[in-house]
Amino acid sequence: MRLISFLLLALGGLAAAHAAEEDVEADTTAVASGDTCCAVLKVYFGDKLSDQGSATYNESLATYWSAQEEQIYPTCIVRPTSAMDVSKALRFLVPLSCKFAIRAGGFGTVPGIANIKGGVTIDLRGLNDVALNSDNITVNVGSGAAWGAVYSQLQTSNLTVAGARAGSVGVGGSTLGGGLGDFAPKAGFAADQVIAFQVVLANGDIVTASATQNIALYKALKGGSSNLGIVTRLTFKTFPIENIWGGTILYNKTTIDAHAQALYDFASNPSYDANAGYLLSFIYNPSFGTILASRLAYAEPTENPPVFQAITAIPNQLQNSTQITNVAAFSNLSLSFSADGYRQDNWDLTFENNVVWYKSLYGLFQNSISSLKGVENVTWAFTLEPIVPAILAQSQATGGNILGLDNLTLPGLALGVFSATWQDPAKDKQVYDASDKFLQKVTDVAKKAKVLQLYVDVNYAGRKQNPIASFGMPNVAFLKQAAKQVDPNGVFQKLVPGGFKL
Numbered sequence: 001m002r003l004i005s006f007l008l009l010a011l012g013g014l015a016a017a018h019a020a021e022e023d024v025e026a027d028t029t030a031v032a033s034g035d036t037c038c039a040v041l042k043v044y045f046g047d048k049l050s051d052q053g054s055a056t057y058n059e060s061l062a063t064y065w066s067a068q069e070e071q072i073y074p075t076c077i078v079r080p081t082s083a084m085d086v087s088k089a090l091r092f093l094v095p096l097s098c099k100f101a102i103r104a105g106g107f108g109t110v111p112g113i114a115n116i117k118g119g120v121t122i123d124l125r126g127l128n129d130v131a132l133n134s135d136n137i138t139v140n141v142g143s144g145a146a147w148g149a150v151y152s153q154l155q156t157s158n159l160t161v162a163g164a165r166a167g168s169v170g171v172g173g174s175t176l177g178g179g180l181g182d183f184a185p186k187a188g189f190a191a192d193q194v195i196a197f198q199v200v201l202a203n204g205d206i207v208t209a210s211a212t213q214n215i216a217l218y219k220a221l222k223g224g225s226s227n228l229g230i231v232t233r234l235t236f237k238t239f240p241i242e243n244i245w246g247g248t249i250l251y252n253k254t255t256i257d258a259h260a261q262a263l264y265d266f267a268s269n270p271s272y273d274a275n276a277g278y279l280l281s282f283i284y285n286p287s288f289g290t291i292l293a294s295r296l297a298y299a300e301p302t303e304n305p306p307v308f309q310a311i312t313a314i315p316n317q318l319q320n321s322t323q324i325t326n327v328a329a330f331s332n333l334s335l336s337f338s339a340d341g342y343r344q345d346n347w348d349l350t351f352e353n354n355v356v357w358y359k360s361l362y363g364l365f366q367n368s369i370s371s372l373k374g375v376e377n378v379t380w381a382f383t384l385e386p387i388v389p390a391i392l393a394q395s396q397a398t399g400g401n402i403l404g405l406d407n408l409t410l411p412g413l414a415l416g417v418f419s420a421t422w423q424d425p426a427k428d429k430q431v432y433d434a435s436d437k438f439l440q441k442v443t444d445v446a447k448k449a450k451v452l453q454l455y456v457d458v459n460y461a462g463r464k465q466n467p468i469a470s471f472g473m474p475n476v477a478f479l480k481q482a483a484k485q486v487d488p489n490g491v492f493q494k495l496v497p498g499g500f501k502l
């Protein structure tokens with residue numbers, strides 16, 4: 001009976017949905033079943049709604065990055081192709097208190113971050129237009145686009161945006177979580193480069209958030225992830241770029257001391273070269289043991305520029321892929337030490353840039369490997385990514401964000417990103433336990449060494465972390481206030497359980 005009345009509501013179209021919205025406050029405690037929610041949505045969305053077992057449903061699941069996300073089965077997947085579609089979806093889902101998930105690129109690794117068992121998953125990949133505006137400076141990007149499409153399209157005009165390193169990562173999730181890429185020292189976090197967000201609010205309204213409209217929402221979206229609304233389009237400011245130089249050099253692990261020093265010197269250089277982006281990784285796999293990797297990126301076609309020469313001079317190199325290339329091709333080079341569709345786990349912490357600490361961290365990494373016995377084809381990696389004052393200067397120049405990294409001075413910070421990849425679901429508990437133990441150990445030792453910082457990056461945060469709290473109390477208070485203004489019933493916390501919540 002309830003289903004029939006919901007269907008009648010849907011058949012009555014949006015007018016009825018509007019009426020329901022006016023009459024009934026979103027009651028987020030009485031949740032409609034996934035079947036009911038999908039039946040209602042089907043009336044409006046037709047072929048844009050995929051039922052379990054259909055080809056489009058299976059394609060959507062198969063394109064998540066992590067196997068754990070692929071194995072969560074929503075009752076249906078809705079695939080909007082316009083902001084109006086997203087608005088209509090919310091106008092149906094919210095009054096019925098339907099549980100839903102928001103998915104863009106699907107690269108989040110925490111199970112359930114962008115998918116929902118027995119609910120409705122909104123797959124935004126149909127919102128994937130990339131269009132350079134007539135000013136030849138700004139670009140409109142659908143939130144479901146992948147970064148590779150942005151880089152390819154802008155390259156024809158010798159422009160780019162500093163987004164995620166891997167071309168297949170989604171623009172939506174990565175930008176709303178901050179977004180640190182190779183060229184962040186030139187332009188800031190991906191979120192800092194957004195001059196306007198088109199957002200669908202919980203009540204279905206489609207609004208613009210920019211420096212002049214919905215100003216609090218604009219700032220809150222620069223790090224606030226899925227807590228405020230569904231972003232459908234982002235307008236980025238681009239910057240000029242032609243060819244670049246970069247690649248990855250693999251080294252024997254015996255060179256760790258030289259790398260620790262080189263990383264420290266790179267990040268603490270008072271005349272930092274803003275063209276340069278650098279990552280240092282420790283990588284373990286049972287087939288090759290532990291190796292070290294330096295990923296180097298330079299925003300000019302200059303071979304081995306002076307800023308990297310201390311790193312490229314480190315001996316005992318096993319492989320070197322550095323080359324002159326372009327941003328789109330670079331984003332397609334394999335940079336990840338994990339593979340698409342494998343089981344994944346991530347977490348991150350931030351440290352003071354400190355050479356003694358890097359050596360000690362490497363020791364903790366090596367000690368943690370013993371807990372992986374019997375996990376076949378596991379890849380266990382830890383990446384250090386400098387957060388230099390040049391990045392934060394860009395954030396400030398563009399009006400600031402809510403990440404809480406405002407007062408950074410030399411010697412700077414390093415974001416530490418842990419990732420594990422494995423294949424056998426039977427080993428989940430062992431790998432999760434090992435990952436949790438390693439996180440605890442690194443936290444404890446870093447605290448003792450007085451190098452641990454508050455900041456946890458949303459984009460790599462782990463199952464047990466709370467990156468939003470790491471923005472600091474004033475930013476959390478700002479975010480809560482901004483969320484309350486646009487979503488007084490807390491729809492994006494109560495009906496969207498996945499993701500990092502306020």
Ligand SMILES: Cc1cc2nc3c(=O)[nH]c(=O)nc-3n(C[C@H](O)[C@H](O)[C@H](O)COP(=O)(O)OP(=O)(O)OC[C@H]3O[C@@H](n4cnc5c(N)ncnc54)[C@H](O)[C@@H]3O)c2cc1C
Pocket residue numbers: 065101102103104105106107108109113114124143144163164165166169170171172173174175176177178179180181182225226227229230231232336459460498499500
């Ligand atoms: C191989 C690889 C490389 C990576 N490289 C980088 C990198 O260089 N820099 C970096 O910062 N991060 C990087 N990441 C991390 C990546 O930024 C995060 O995983 C990010 O969440 C991915 O965004 P997505 O849209 O693909 O993910 P999704 O899993 O689709 O979404 C992630 C979260 O954002 C929410 N969300 C997505 N779109 C919207 C929207 N339009 N409106 C509201 N909420 C939304 C989702 O609900 C979910 O909570 C990388 C990850 C991988 C696996």
